[in-house]
Amino acid sequence: MQFLGLAIAFIAAFWVYSDAKSRGKTTGKAFLWFLGVFFVLILFLPLWLITRPKVKLCPYCGEYYEYGESEGFCPRCGVELQAGE
Numbered sequence: 128m129q130f131l132g133l134a135i136a137f138i139a140a141f142w143v144y145s146d147a148k149s150r151g152k153t154t155g156k157a158f159l160w161f162l163g164v165f166f167v168l169i170l171f172l173p174l175w176l177i178t179r180p181k182v183k184l185c186p187y188c189g190e191y192y193e194y195g196e197s198e199g200f201c202p203r204c205g206v207e208l209q210a211g212e
Contacts, residue, residue: 135168136164136165136166136168137165139164139165139168139172140160140161140162140164140165140168141161143157143160143161143164143171143172143175144157144158144160144161146175146179147160147161147175147179149191150179150180150182150191151180151182151191152180160175180193181193181194182194185201185203185204185206185208186208187201187204187206188201188203188204188206190203190204
């Protein structure tokens with residue numbers, strides 16, 4: 128039974144680490160989130176879900192940017208984005 132709890136904590140922590148990396152966090156910060164979730168799952172998992180950055184992927188340059196960073200244009204490549212992009 129303890130093994131199951133550790134497995135669940137590890138899977139959740141690894142998901143948070145991967146999500147943090149894909150949302151632009153450095154490896155160090157993502158690893159700190161991993162440790163927090165692994166050791167105190169009930170506190171850090173909801174905290175990550177509430178505070179994680181809201182990002183979009185530009186279909187033209189493939190870079191992530193935060194919502195509201197620019198109105199209608201990719202802040203990285205400058206291409207005008209359609210409303211549905």
